[in-house]
Amino acid sequence: KRFIEALPATVKTIAVLDRTKEPGSAGEPLFQDCISGIYEGLTNGWGRIHTLPRVFGGRYGLSSKEFTPAMVKAVFDNLKLEKPKNHFTVGINDDVSHTSLEVDPNFSTEPDSVIRSLFYGLGADGTVGANKNSIKIIGEGTENYAQGYFVYDSKKSGSVTVSHLRFGPEPIRSAYLVSRANFVACHLPMFLDRFDMLKALVPGGTFLLNTPFDQNEIWARIPTPVQEALIAKKVKFYVIDATKVARDSGMGGRINTIMQVCFFALSGVLPREKAIDAIKYSIKKTYGKKGEEVVAMNLKAVDNTLEHLHEVTLPNKTNGTGPLLPPITANAPRWVKDVLGRLTAGEGDDLPVSAFPVDGTFPTGTAQYEKRNLAIDIPVWDEKTCIQCLKCVAICPHATIRAKVYDADRLGGAPEMFKSTESRIPDFKGMKFSLQVAAEDCTGCALCVDVCPAKNKTEAKLKAINMQPQPPLRLQERANWDFFLTLPELDRRRIKPGQLRQQQLLQPLFEFSGACAGCGETPYIKMLSQLFGDRAVIANATGCSSIYGGNLPTTPYTTNQCGRGPTWANSLFEDNAEFGLGFRVSIDKQREFASELIKKLAPQLDDDLVTDILQADQSNEVGIYDQRERVT
Template structure:
């Protein structure tokens, strides 16, 4: 029963029910108390106020709870309030003091800022286990990160205590703050969360004596005013020296334990090494030993920074987005990029109230997350375009220009005489957007050119970003003022020519070295100005449509891909519906056009006669439609008005259904089969990683025999599902199996043929992935090995060949030149099976090799069949 002394009741709902008199729990409480009063069960009716909290996963902290109590006892309490959100539209939100803190002093609070895929989150989870499970203390962890695959900021909130921890909210006053990525210091307010007298650990690419001079004014001011103990380490250099690559997690973890004194240093190091062995033992002893070496080296390279009592920096923190960004990007988008999403006010969302967000906004992020970037050597370059075509994030661009266009270019802008007939007499420029690069190194591994003076160097080579950043920023700014080659000016059949066209998919949130995005980027260079995309849920939907920025963009005429994401299981049907809709729109427009032929004159015949089989014809059709609209504006009546609405359907659309193997082989296979069997002109691109990449590496029916994956840790027993052969069995489907790292020209040819084929087309693209257990910088070599061992044969099946008396199947890869064992030995997903059970691995390897031999024989036989 409710105590008789209760004067006021505040009810909090975690939902908003528009149109009702109040939220559900509030109405229940009002009803219950009113009935109790009516029945005489309570002597007086208390005041009852309702409010909302925790909407969209907003925090609910003691400070907010205090605001609710303060509201209840105020002179004019607000009913229907919100707390945790600043609602400046209805002005019914409660103000609260974010510094209000009720946590006990014995709780150690630590916050770590890392970069997605740098291992920070994983290391912190291990830290909790070490302290809470092994040391007998209490531990708690909250981890904040967006859905991008890697490369965005992760924040780990850790609490430790000798007593139970009751705080079910993020830390707002931290004893220990660690920043694992130096570039955050220039863009994000990291130290706002540090308490006075706390400790700050920074991973910096500079000697400890120089770190202070590289910090912005705001950061220096915070360190001084909060009297922080300041430590630094060049963790990237330690990782490189100990063979850890870009993984700095165990290095920073060791530094944390050494500084925090939560455990005695020797005990902490022993526990870290035990956790390393438990975590990485399946990946081989070499990995374990590298981690051990990194831990041992970390403490030797960590230093305390002694700083002055006044600010000495001459520069401030960078703005979240460039000054020339559009107003919307300068406002809401910039706030989200700066990690200030929690402070967004209701009024700031009015521009996107209909759910519409602008495209092409990744170009304003300028994440600057690479420690090394590619540097172009124009004298060695053969201008093949391979570095550009494999670039997962579209940061390597190619253009040609006249000398006159380069008159105002920075002196540092590199250029060379164009090699080829298409643009003879012009200068060739290859430029890198250093701030958007992730430093994956795929461009270097793709480069076939060798420096004559030093054969170890290519025409493009990696170097420390700090040696080139300022120069390349200026170069890129000028480079963007130069026009791209038009689609009608080149034959889109080679890497060199396709890469002079502007990609309409750029700077995505995909992993560094991603094997999927080069295919999507290439599609936009071939057909992006008229693409309609249905994207299955998975990695490709995350890096394609994740807030706060969007990688799909428009060309200078405002043309670009129309993109939408549906559910995992119905994407093929979703894309088929797009095709049906486009066809219906075209048929309607042509019917109306015929009705008005007498009033429209020659333009109607021009439109109807245009086959739109080339870019030049499609450009001509755009001009035709523009002329049509001009004539329609002078014709009255419903028919003319309707034709004006659907006129754009007269321009040919390229419909693509895109997704991963988890969608195509498994969950969405029924819909995929339905789309293929429809006979409609849909193009399907399957970016095949052989696992469910987005959810962490579970096996799919595309997982190759012998590979270890979640739900098949001992090695998959059954062979990979032959999706291509299933599609070929229909006889009227264009099918291609491609691998960018093995034959980029074949990829281009397959995409062009798929688009030209009047019917369903299926392209299955080998996509290396971090879940396969490989060095992503070597992803292209793994693709090549897969082809050369016969694990991934390249071919194209074109039913149109039958009309010409040719075999529909064209084999594009030679007979295997290496045993399958060579390919499998280079990837952890196979080697972990060998480590666990060599006998089982040997059996699966032999069976897989037999499968490769049989598949090759079948394909060779099919290639002779006409």
């Protein structure tokens, strides 16, 4: 009754939006409630309407899809049509059921008085925390209203985070992400090669880049499309080596405070001195419990920031490094490039419905195609100092360091900079040994350097593996890694898994996951996949391991050259011990059933073969290999 009474007498058409989908129903719940309510109201003479309005239902916001003013406009435009589309959707491109409405991507209702900012950071670098502090500083210390949305995936630390901030003199009711920004900041220089972050920057806006190159060097170091956008939009371009400022201030790799100071200095939201005083007050309040030393380091970083902030004078022509890096490597299958590549690039919302698998099945082993290029520094192998203990291979959380032994004739066609040496492992004397780093998959945690026991006898500070800047080595190491993968895997029957230096020659079937840099869990999962991966059945409890293990768009569990790999599953709402027990019971039953079948077939098969299959010892690699040969 209250609903009917609230409807104006002039209403002719109504759109009802549900944030749910009920396949098989006559309509979504709110849509049906409105129709029945209006009909009942008219029947009883309630309210001010006397004729039945046209009512159309639609869906919005499923799976956290955006709902913007442009989509609201699309709904109203649909209602104006002579025959509006019913059971429509907004926010997706439905090219299968053709329910979606066309949306104008350039439509906006935001006033120019609102300062809109985007910050591209690296997970765990403090960017999100600093931006939350900025919101507090502006919201509490000025007359401005503030709003923040923070977008990041489930790749834990080490993935891209995008902070969407708005500040303005009027209350902010924009419940959607920033699509037209006055200020864009890139906190990790590698992101500039991967993401079109100037797409959302308005003409005349400000772009801030954290980079090791100064204002005179940077122009030739950035991709050509970025240069074109900077020139076309007449962007005010600033650079700072925040990583150096952080290190010099004793803060390691935490650049959040430094970039926060730059934002306030460039955005004009607050007078510069007032902003710096507010940041210092916030530092004392936030880090006071961690001790005076931590507070002092942050204050020192604030004081050192502005002298390292420089504006770049834009040339009139481009001379960049070329196009943006593809989100997925060129050797990936087409579907991986067309779908997972778009998801990886943050363009998943633009994909049509038809692009996705009908049954929700995604391929495994796709993390190898991502090449996130997160590391500022990567490990470089010194083959002359190496004792071939393979501790670095064992401890690597992302399987980006691998070792192989192989015959010398396999080196034909090796890249000029590919390193190899004589094997020092007793069982593989006379063979060649190589240790190779996947430079574009490495996260730069340096655990390999920490664990390395071999010392360089001529330079005491060096080991058999040492960290060096990644960008100059990227192309060289990409070629080396590609060649390394062509070298044959050692026959598992020749390897003694009880010896670490031999065990780590086994191929890992868990690689390049989205776990944190330096993760302490993943080396164990990787080792499990090396020892038993081609026959492992994994019941994964919910937690970090289920996120970086079963993540989309790319998946770290993979298969060997025979197509065998771990079988993995996670049940969110089920006790994992019970879940795993179900696996065990099921496999035992399948084995029992298989035994019964082969016994029935014994007259048609060789009796000795049947006996060998049923009594086979499968406690080691040789036994497993022999059993597979019998079965096939």
